[in-house]
Amino acid sequence: MTVLITVINANTSEEMTRAIERGARSVAGPGTRIHAVTPKMGPAAVESHYDEALAVPGLLAAIADGERAGSAGYVIACFGDPGLDAARELATGPVLGIAEAAMHSASFLGRGFSVVTTLSRTRGRAWDLAERYGMRRFCRGVHACDIAPLELDRDPDAVKKTLAACAAALDADGSDAIVLGCAGMSDWSDQLGAELGVPVVDGVRAATLGVESLVRMGLRIGTRDEYAPPPPKPYSGLLRDFGGREG
Amino acid sequence: MTVLITVINANTSEEMTRAIERGARSVAGPGTRIHAVTPKMGPAAVESHYDEALAVPGLLAAIADGERAGSAGYVIACFGDPGLDAARELATGPVLGIAEAAMHSASFLGRGFSVVTTLSRTRGRAWDLAERYGMRRFCRGVHACDIAPLELDRDPDAVKKTLAACAAALDADGSDAIVLGCAGMSDWSDQLGAELGVPVVDGVRAATLGVESLVRMGLRIGTRDEYAPPPPKPYSGLLRDFGGREG
Amino acid sequence: MTVLITVINANTSEEMTRAIERGARSVAGPGTRIHAVTPKMGPAAVESHYDEALAVPGLLAAIADGERAGSAGYVIACFGDPGLDAARELATGPVLGIAEAAMHSASFLGRGFSVVTTLSRTRGRAWDLAERYGMRRFCRGVHACDIAPLELDRDPDAVKKTLAACAAALDADGSDAIVLGCAGMSDWSDQLGAELGVPVVDGVRAATLGVESLVRMGLRIGTRDEYAPPPPKPYSGLLRDFGGREG
Amino acid sequence: MTVLITVINANTSEEMTRAIERGARSVAGPGTRIHAVTPKMGPAAVESHYDEALAVPGLLAAIADGERAGSAGYVIACFGDPGLDAARELATGPVLGIAEAAMHSASFLGRGFSVVTTLSRTRGRAWDLAERYGMRRFCRGVHACDIAPLELDRDPDAVKKTLAACAAALDADGSDAIVLGCAGMSDWSDQLGAELGVPVVDGVRAATLGVESLVRMGLRIGTRDEYAPPPPKPYSGLLRDFGGREG
Amino acid sequence: MTVLITVINANTSEEMTRAIERGARSVAGPGTRIHAVTPKMGPAAVESHYDEALAVPGLLAAIADGERAGSAGYVIACFGDPGLDAARELATGPVLGIAEAAMHSASFLGRGFSVVTTLSRTRGRAWDLAERYGMRRFCRGVHACDIAPLELDRDPDAVKKTLAACAAALDADGSDAIVLGCAGMSDWSDQLGAELGVPVVDGVRAATLGVESLVRMGLRIGTRDEYAPPPPKPYSGLLRDFGGREG
Amino acid sequence: MTVLITVINANTSEEMTRAIERGARSVAGPGTRIHAVTPKMGPAAVESHYDEALAVPGLLAAIADGERAGSAGYVIACFGDPGLDAARELATGPVLGIAEAAMHSASFLGRGFSVVTTLSRTRGRAWDLAERYGMRRFCRGVHACDIAPLELDRDPDAVKKTLAACAAALDADGSDAIVLGCAGMSDWSDQLGAELGVPVVDGVRAATLGVESLVRMGLRIGTRDEYAPPPPKPYSGLLRDFGGREG
Known part of the structure; x- marks a missing residue:
């Protein structure tokens, strides 16, 4: 039987959705079908807390769609892991953010990792997540390569600049591994790992x-209390279609 | 000169907005004008992470309105402090959440406080915030009185039940103070304080x-990096009107 | 191509090795071959720090054997995760302990989990590991069912007692999920999950x-510094065959 | 009705008391009367743990005086916040230290702040306080400008040196805001903020x-246990006049 | 050669000084001479932060006396460790507080200890110290036996009550050891240890x-920065004799 | 009566055992007899987690020998403190590791210390221990002098290199004290302290x-639960002689 996993881009760039899809499919098992989704509403790129907050309604709508399509689980493919708690209330199956998954994986690969992300202003969010996931003790630094997310596949020097930022981060932090801090870097993980000689973790993968793995173990979020389905209620204004699971 | 402070309810209940307004006005200085706002879109009540996530666009729209009206600062009047980081990017003046302000104030009033909130499922969020604000060392317990937010002013026994939950929390936690965990409890802080004989902190106040205070000191959020105004960009779908500060 | 994963029991009970093998095989992907190993030296059961320390040489010998057999990765199937750091220096591929993997997985399934283990005296080690892995914020309690490891499959009431300990732990801790604290409980995870109505995580799976997953992503431990292969040197006494990777 | 707030300098410099008074009055509301006090005993400046310890009896005597004069609350205007716990037992109204208030305020203004203080040897105390108040996660660095407290208003280059220390701290720490680490810097906060382009927090204000604010909310320290009035008893030697509240 | 260690009681009770002296002498090595001191000024008992603050000048005067007498090191024999930082600036040799020494010793004797102290209101200070010393992870609980310090040798049931409080603490906390939370309990440590069957640590010893030990290793506090001798300066009022080391 | 303390080297170098013996004897009291032991099995040097793991059986055998000889307590003289928990289960008297003892002592000597150890790859273990002992708040840095343990007494420039590493560490970390990170540096502590002008702590001493001290106070590890003697059981293979205390 085939298992459907929905991988949701948090911005509205179709190019980035395709890159995310490639990353997910390159590792998914033979019985897994990957559906990569661009949300129907949201920001063109996620570059601020403001963008992240406004990416969430589109993400949640994509999860509601996925539930109707029988999706067994979800990946939130934006390094800020926006809307993760809300998504876990809404979905029947497991939901992981790419920052969450990348940081956990990197914690298996050494005593410390460095995150290399896009814009300097997003580093605070990465630290927040490291703490939330218990990964602060492993996260030795969060570094920006100073390329805006949507420039990652337009700037011909983007890989080179990212490589340089990774090398500098490894030295500055004395880290054992790199965590890529943007879904848009997903295509480069193997190449960067080969050039740097250290494990480079792509959160999409x-x-x-x-x-x-969680689906194969039959595990989903516990619903005893905090993560039970959200109580249905009226939503007004533009959001009137979000009235809970029954919606 | 009068200073305008916008106090934003996170749900769409006008009754709760009025209660919040009463709380804010009861303490504001003579030179301060309080504008209490009900957002134009969002959930009827905030009872889940899902509700909180969907309250954010309406909150941010209210801040954009406030900016046009010359508001000097903002209060996010929902105990989950939804959208706080995004609001701080968007607003010119200071922004505080009521959980944030209440916890900080309570930390001045003893070695430990107990939070008494509405529904059990919202306790996790309160713990998250306590940690984010550095208040985990002061927060000894988060307790639910098991009354849904919108029942607070409908249930004739609501004060009595909340009083009992506060008393039980003080004993269980050995705390010095109570933090009220919902904007809808704002009217009761004096009464509860008098009956319990301990400081009871209402986050709205x-x-x-x-x-x-921040306005009087001329202080607002630092904009060197993370909290600079969000870079403007296209937003699609229902959110197409949110395209950054330039709006 | 088939990938070989070696799953190493830390005690010398063949029965427990078979249970571990069943657990691992029940979830492994079609391209994965599971080799479950009983070490050639070590304690009959791991019930103390002393037992754990003396389980390590046998575990490391099993990894050296696995390296010669081309094993792509290793599971240390004892909830104390004995010898994990040494194993990571020795192995070419990734190595995970079952406490480590179970705690990380459980952190995806709620805000807090409870560990249910065998003997009371082993709880301290579980707390140590929770801290080491950054999982202390998720680990709300470690509880003993007071059954010695080797009694788990002899005591006809063992499942019933473990079920009761899990239910009590969930209530006492207000947790969202259970982590099984002994490889010998691996057979019961589905049954316990069904009866308790919460996710029950078996570390072997x-x-x-x-x-x-790490093998599929081509990731192994970083070897820049701490986890480089151990410098070869003479070992004396009973351990003279352990002289480093070169053997 | 006018509210009296007593602001207590911790050293015996009248000049510093006047500077503190200016800072407090510049922000106090129309209904607040500020009484700035120089203690009758204590060190000429606070430059060590030893000085801080010996500043406390004079501070406590000033609070006892304030109680007799009907003071509604107190500010301890020394960045080491000496005697804060004892003061809270003694006073009927709220008591805040300037390090405490400045750090809390700065936490509302960004993800991290830097403290700039006088002498290098006082930095340890600032870290202690940051931890005690839960502000360690926000405090990114404590830096000395290497000017002794009493030189602040004598050294003609003091502002320039402090400005340079602030600029260096912002860069080294990547902070969003500055906390001034001495009551004697109170006069400069606006000027420094304007020149640096970041929020600069003066603890006196x-x-x-x-x-x-606490007075306006009717809040004072909880007296259920630790912060109840100190049990009266004989004090001998020089301190025989300190025999508890009844004194 | 004989080494002089000065053990300073923090209150003015001669009886307690004698008990402290007995404790110190019962363990001191053959080459060590113990001088137990009652300060010339201070509170009759230490039962509050206020008392603790006012005990410090007398303690520091006793250290100044000790320096003149050639004391090789100092013990601050009050469980709140009052004035420890100031004492370390003032003394040439090492200074330890009894809470500090007891907690460190107890951390060698198991995974967790319980503190049993006198009055409930002093528990907060014990937690503060546990954190300051890095011992919070070992300190599982702080419990009061509800006997005022000066009643310890007057109440004929004091040992019995303390024994009961210790037994209850061990059960409630699941601890491995007891730390006695008052210098006045020093006489009982052997008896309590024998009756409880667990290690009972007396901080005076x-x-x-x-x-x-520090003296024998030739170690004293580092004086590179924070703990250098306090800069001399005028002290006014009652404290005019405290003008720094030169005094 | 003479008290026997067994000091166990963790590698098989007799030269290092002699250095350890010198350090221990230089400080032991007149009534203490030091027995320094080289284990009968184990690695020639401890340079990796692998070496550390394989040092443990020999260490435990030395403790079993010590028990038969009536040893009152034990020192594990290797900076990784290998096998400490197991040793504490096995021994009747107290057991301390040298990293543990050195870090605790250094915490009495200032606000922060720097560890200077041998090889870079062992730094992670030192951080682990600092955390386990609650000493992370005092440990400001762990630095390698890049001399292999067995080269310490062969390289004629070893002291000079270590001195340089200590001086650099003090500057980089702003520390008050140095902790020597290898038993093989024991001979140098006085010389280094004199040249650096800061306290230099040797863990062996x-x-x-x-x-x-613990023996003099009559204290040993609590045996209520985790540290009770290990339950006896069969051990197979090379380790068949380790069958528990009854052995």
Whole structure:
């Protein structure tokens, strides 16, 4: 039997959705079908807390769609892991964020890792997540390569710049591994790992396999209390279609 | 000169907005004008991570409105402090959440406080916030009185039940103070304090005074990096009107 | 191509090795071959720090054997995760402990989990590991069912007693999930999950899938510094055959 | 009705008391009367743990005086917040230290702040306080400008040197805000903020407004246990006049 | 050659000084001479933060006396360790507090200890110290036996009550050891240990041996920065004799 | 009566055992007899987690020998403190590791210390121990002098290189004290302390005095639960002689 995993891009760039899809499919098991989704509403790129907050309604709508399509689990493919708690209330199967999955995987690969992300202003969010996931003790530094997310596949020097940022991070932090801090870097993980000689973790791959593993073990979020389905209620204004699971 | 502080309810209940307004006005200084706002879109009540996530666009729209009206600062009047980081990017003046302000104030009033909130499922969020604000060392327990937010002013026994939950929390935690865990409890802080004989902190009051104090000191969030205004960009779907500060 | 994963029991009970093998095989992907191993030296059961320390040489010898057999990765199937750091220096591929994998997986399934283990005296080690892995914030309690490891499959009431300990732990800790604290409980995870209505995580399954995932992503421990192969040197006495990787 | 707030300098410099008074009055609300006090005994400056310890009896005597004068609350205007716990037992109204108030305020203004203080040897105390108040996660660095407290208003280059230390701290720490680490810097906060382009927090202002806010909310320290009035008893030697509240 | 260690009681009770002296002498090595001191000024008992603050000038005067007498090191024999930092600046040799020494020793004797102290209101200070010393992970509980310090040798049931409090603490906390939370309990440590069957640590003994050990290793506090001798300066009022080391 | 303390080298170098013996004897009290032991099996040097793991059986055998000889306590003289928990189960008297004792002692000597150890790859273990002992808040850095343990007494420049590494560490970390990170540096502590002008702590000395102190107070590990003697059982293979205390 085939298992459907929905991998949701948090911005509205179709190009980034295709890159995410490639990453997820490159590791998914033979029985897993990957559906990569671009949300119907949201920001063109996620570059701020403001963008992240406004990416969430589109993400949640994509999960509601996935539930109707029988999706067994979900990956939130944006390094800020936006809407993760809400998504876990909404979905029947497991949900992982790519920062979450990448950091956990990296913690198996050494005593410390460095995150290399896009813009400097997003580093605070990465630290927040490291703490939330218990990974602060492993996260030795969060570094920006100063390329905006949507420039990652337009700037011809993007890989080179990212490679340089990774090398500098490894030295500055004395780390054992690199965590790529943007879904848009997913295509480069093997190349960077080969050039740097250290494990380079792509969260899209890690989260896809993490969800696949939880599904194979028959595990989903506990619903005794905090993560029970959200109580249905009226939503007003633009959001009137979000009235809970029954919606 | 009068200073305008916008106090934003996170749900769409006008009754709760009025209660919040009463709380804020009861403490604001003579030179401060309080504008209490009900968002134009969002959930009827905030009872889950899902509700909280979907309350954020309406909150941010209210801040954009406030900016146009010359608001000097903002209070996010929902105990989950939804959208706080995004709001701080968007607003010119200071922004405080009521959980944030209440917990900080309570930390001045003893070695430990107990939070008494509405539904059990929201306790996790309160713990998250306590940690984020550095208040985990002061927060000894988060307790639910098991009354849904919108029942607070409908259930004739609501005060009595909340009082009992506070008393039980003080004993269980050995705390010095109570933090009220819902904007809808704002009306009761004096009464509960008098009956319990301990300081009872209402976040609406604390946040209103906190914003007023920051405004008086001429302080607003630092914009060197993470909290600079969000880079403008296209937003699609229902959110197409949210395209950054330039709006 | 088939991938070989070696799953190493830390005690010398063949029965427990068979149970571990069943658990690992029940979740391994179609391209994965599971080799479950009983070490050639070590304690009959692991019930103390002393037993754990003396289980390590046999575990490391099993890894050296696995390296010669081309094993792609390893699971240390004892909830104390004995010898994990040494194993990571010795092995070419990834190595996971079952406590490590179970705790990480459980952190995806709620805000807090409870560990249910065998003997009371082993609880300290579980707390140590929770801290080491960054999982202390998720680990709400470690509880003993007071059955010695080797009694788990002899005591006809063992499942019933473990079920009762799990139910009590969930209530006492307000947890969302259970982590089984002994490889010898691996057979029961589905049954316990069904009866308790919460996710019950078996570390043998979680670690097997964790190793399989790392192998699929081409990731192994970083060897820049701490986890480089151990410098070869003479070992004396009973351990003279352990002289480093070169053997 | 006018509210009296007593602001206590911890050393015996009248000049510093006047500077503190200016800072407090510049922000206090129209209904607040500021009484700035120089203690009758104590060190000429606070430059060591030893000085801080010996500043405490004079501070406590000033609070006893304030109680007799009907003071509604107190500010301890020395960045080491000496005697804070004892003061809270003694006073009927709220008591804030300036390090405490400044750090809390700064936590509302970004993800991290830097403290700039006088002498290098006082940095340890600032770290201690950051931890005690839960502010360690926000405090990214404590830096000395290497000017002794009493030189602050004598050294013609003091502002320039402090400005340079602030700029260096912001860069080294990647902070969003500055906390001034000495009451003697209170006069400079606006100027430094304007030149640096970041929020610069003066604890004298922040604590004055914090006490004013607590008074307006009718809140004072909880007296259920630790912070109940100190049990009266004989004090011998020089301190024989300190025999408890009844004194 | 004989080494002089000065053990300073923090209150003015001669009886307690004698008990402290007995404890220190019962363990000191043959080459060590113990001088137990009652301060010339201070509170009759230490039962509050206020008392603790006012005990410090007398303690520091006793250290200044000790320096003149050639004391090789000091024990601060009050469980709140009052004035420890100031004492370390003032003394040439090592200084230990009894809470500090007891907690460190207890951390060698198991995974967790329980503190049993006198009055409930002093528990907060014990937690503060546990954190400061890095011992919070070992300190599982702080419990009061509800006997005022000066009643310890007057109440004929004091040992019995303390024994009961210790037994209850061990059960509630699942601890391996007891730390006695008052210098006035020093006489009972052997008896309590024998009756409870667990290690019972008396801080007076532990600190005496700790200072003796540091002296034997030739170690004293580092004076590169924070703990250099306090800069001399004028002190006014009652404290005019405290003008620094030169005094 | 003479008290016997057994000091166990963790590698098989007789030269290092002699250095350890010198360190221990230089501080032990007149009534203490030091027995320094080279284990009968184990690695020639401890340079990796692998070496450390394989040092443990020999260490435990030495403790079993010590028990038969009536040893009152034990020092594990290797900076990784290998086998400490197991040793504490096995021994009747107290057991201290040299990293443990050195870090605790250094915490009495300032706000922060720096560890200077041999090879870079062992730094991770030192951080692990600092955390386990609650000493992370005091440990500001772990630095390697890049001399292999067995080269310490062969390289004529070893002291000079270590001195340089200590000086650099003090500057980089702003520390008050140095902790020597290898038993093989024991001979140099006085010389280094004199040249650096800061306290330099040798763990062999500190642990010897720590054990002596615990013995003098009549304290040993609590055996209520985790540290009770290990339950006897069959051990197979090379380790068949390790069958528990009854052995």
